[in-house]
Amino acid sequence: MQKKGKDRYIQDLGEFALIERLAGVLGPAGQGAGQGVIRGIGDDAAVLQNSPGTRLLAACDLLIEGVHFDLNLTPPRQLGWKALAVNLSDIAAMGGRPRWALVSLGLKPGFTVGFVEEIYAGIAALAGMFGITVVGGDTCSSPACLVIDLCVLGEARRTEITYRSGAHAGDYLLVTGKIGAAAAGFAYLSAEGQQKIKPESAAELTWAQLQPQPRVKEAAVLVRSGLIGAMNDLSDGLASELHEIVQASGCGAQIRAERLPVSPVAVSLARQLGADPLHWALYGGEDYELLFTVPGGKGSPLQLRRLSRTLEKATGTPLSVIGRVLPPAAGVTMIDSSGATKPLSPHGYSHFEK
Amino acid sequence: MQKKGKDRYIQDLGEFALIERLAGVLGPAGQGAGQGVIRGIGDDAAVLQNSPGTRLLAACDLLIEGVHFDLNLTPPRQLGWKALAVNLSDIAAMGGRPRWALVSLGLKPGFTVGFVEEIYAGIAALAGMFGITVVGGDTCSSPACLVIDLCVLGEARRTEITYRSGAHAGDYLLVTGKIGAAAAGFAYLSAEGQQKIKPESAAELTWAQLQPQPRVKEAAVLVRSGLIGAMNDLSDGLASELHEIVQASGCGAQIRAERLPVSPVAVSLARQLGADPLHWALYGGEDYELLFTVPGGKGSPLQLRRLSRTLEKATGTPLSVIGRVLPPAAGVTMIDSSGATKPLSPHGYSHFEK
Numbered sequence: 275m276q277k278k279g280k281d282r283y284i285q286d287l288g289e290f291a292l293i294e295r296l297a298g299v300l301g302p303a304g305q306g307a308g309q310g311v312i313r314g315i316g317d318d319a320a321v322l323q324n325s326p327g328t329r330l331l332a333a334c335d336l337l338i339e340g341v342h343f344d345l346n347l348t349p350p351r352q353l354g355w356k357a358l359a360v361n362l363s364d365i366a367a368m369g370g371r372p373r374w375a376l377v378s379l380g381l382k383p384g385f386t387v388g389f390v391e392e393i394y395a396g397i398a399a400l401a402g403m404f405g406i407t408v409v410g411g412d413t414c415s416s417p418a419c420l421v422i423d424l425c426v427l428g429e430a431r432r433t434e435i436t437y438r439s440g441a442h443a444g445d446y447l448l449v450t451g452k453i454g455a456a457a458a459g460f461a462y463l464s465a466e467g468q469q470k471i472k473p474e475s476a477a478e479l480t481w482a483q484l485q486p487q488p489r490v491k492e493a494a495v496l497v498r499s500g501l502i503g504a505m506n507d508l509s510d511g512l513a514s515e516l517h518e519i520v521q522a523s524g525c526g527a528q529i530r531a532e533r534l535p536v537s538p539v540a541v542s543l544a545r546q547l548g549a550d551p552l553h554w555a556l557y558g559g560e561d562y563e564l565l566f567t568v569p570g571g572k573g574s575p576l577q578l579r580r581l582s583r584t585l586e587k588a589t590g591t592p593l594s595v596i597g598r599v600l601p602p603a604a605g606v607t608m609i610d611s612s613g614a615t616k617p618l619s620p621h622g623y624s625h626f627e628k
Numbered sequence: 629m630q631k632k633g634k635d636r637y638i639q640d641l642g643e644f645a646l647i648e649r650l651a652g653v654l655g656p657a658g659q660g661a662g663q664g665v666i667r668g669i670g671d672d673a674a675v676l677q678n679s680p681g682t683r684l685l686a687a688c689d690l691l692i693e694g695v696h697f698d699l700n701l702t703p704p705r706q707l708g709w710k711a712l713a714v715n716l717s718d719i720a721a722m723g724g725r726p727r728w729a730l731v732s733l734g735l736k737p738g739f740t741v742g743f744v745e746e747i748y749a750g751i752a753a754l755a756g757m758f759g760i761t762v763v764g765g766d767t768c769s770s771p772a773c774l775v776i777d778l779c780v781l782g783e784a785r786r787t788e789i790t791y792r793s794g795a796h797a798g799d800y801l802l803v804t805g806k807i808g809a810a811a812a813g814f815a816y817l818s819a820e821g822q823q824k825i826k827p828e829s830a831a832e833l834t835w836a837q838l839q840p841q842p843r844v845k846e847a848a849v850l851v852r853s854g855l856i857g858a859m860n861d862l863s864d865g866l867a868s869e870l871h872e873i874v875q876a877s878g879c880g881a882q883i884r885a886e887r888l889p890v891s892p893v894a895v896s897l898a899r900q901l902g903a904d905p906l907h908w909a910l911y912g913g914e915d916y917e918l919l920f921t922v923p924g925g926k927g928s929p930l931q932l933r934r935l936s937r938t939l940e941k942a943t944g945t946p947l948s949v950i951g952r953v954l955p956p957a958a959g960v961t962m963i964d965s966s967g968a969t970k971p972l973s974p975h976g977y978s979h980f981e982k
Contacts, residue, residue: 318721319722330781332676332764333730334732363672378689378690411688412688416695427686430675
């Protein structure tokens, strides 16, 4: 007997009926009336209208089962959320406002309709938070692994775009929020039940790994200050992203380990597992916080205090000054807790390598 | 001993070095100075500037090994070409000018650097023909199958955008070029050597299937005439695409089998294989020709002759009038070669269905 409703297999429903159901799951996030969407899902291409005087921003991120996620650890709703979140974070890191998304999904025939709807429910939930409209995409079958590729388009005023190359010697280096929690969350989920951990800490770690909060509102507050030089998100880890800024800007940098806002739950989990929370913070990646520079100079300490207060008031997110930008000859170093200065390698995640 | 140059495996090169080599393969198609590209590859998102007064168009197409292509039949260069071509065709079908592309690639670790460079060489070749710049993307490993997802952005003046919903009863139905050759090409490649076919016909069939020519220039000439109502490309086959126009426009339609510009090489191959070339033309898909409507009325025959002449002069591509748009009650029908009127089912390719 053929199954019904959400338990039906997608191969029993077919492509066009599935797309219709998924559009239903998106609800307002698939309509976008008045949000610059002239035509969304349902023609050869989406037709969009960016705001006058803005430049366009475009980013995409391809996630493949077995490489970027494990369906045993990642519920479909969180997968949809995260696939959108990583792209919103990229637009935020440019100082932009994300507006539209295209969703490409390669689905294994054994999936149920309910499972695919959950992926879309995750996309819809996050899209709703930031006024993003899903305006198109592609849905097809994939024999061996689930594939999800999101392309996000955004816009920004010319003067507010924050490139990697905008850092100068003397600038302060700052980071939003807490770091290391996403990597700690992965360690927690990979070995769940083997640690004694408070339920609220477990929830925090799980959220950090599976349902990250892209810093879209934070980026908007920061660029409005007019103080931001270079900016990156921490998708590949603080060390790797700092190296990218340094390389693009032609400078050096020094950070202080004791200034890094390492997540307290990560510290507590690391203690139990015999892991190094600083390693998670520097190299773990997936934190989706913002790393950026603010010019140094006479009035800077006051400006930084103001910026920090403004951001925390508007978004609840704290700011930490973690170091300074230096001339290129200084390289990239970290002063560790003993006061010793050591080179900081980029050492992020690199695909293909063994 | 580790292999060198193009024979190296991508896992021996690593993600960042591979991306650098691929940017090199793109050459001018990866730079785009003066082409509305403020910042291309190399930051969190691309920064683009569309022309004043234009609307944005966005489309993406996900191609997965084993579903959309077979690496035994498709050389990597043609795969890259086709992945871009199908998206350019979508932008053309909206009456737009494609400008920028983002390339997402999921690569199996056993690929050589040379193989991946060939994919990019195919993208670069077609991009160069139409002034497209590759401005970003994502490259990662994929354990089981090659994945390629292109997102193409374009622009169009508001008055020149051609929606599916723009058809009205009384309009003429037209199609560019020849149809059925892509499906014939697939049949030819799947059973190569089993047919007796002239080398130039073999080349034509192979090109139609592996290296389709998106009708970007043709679309530009057509929309400039101000005559085009609805327009679709034939990616899913003439029957399916006609149904999409009819459904979106709330009308009916009738076509004549004898008016369909079925490719002569498809007819000749079909004769040898005992296949039906009309079936390839109606349901085979992947022809990437344009199906569109032009208003009927007193001056129409003259207008159609002029449009046809203008298009052929500018692009070398012929036009065929294949039928008329009718009131909704008429449904979608075809007059076959015996003069009998029969319903025309949509019956295109649908993913997931058995």
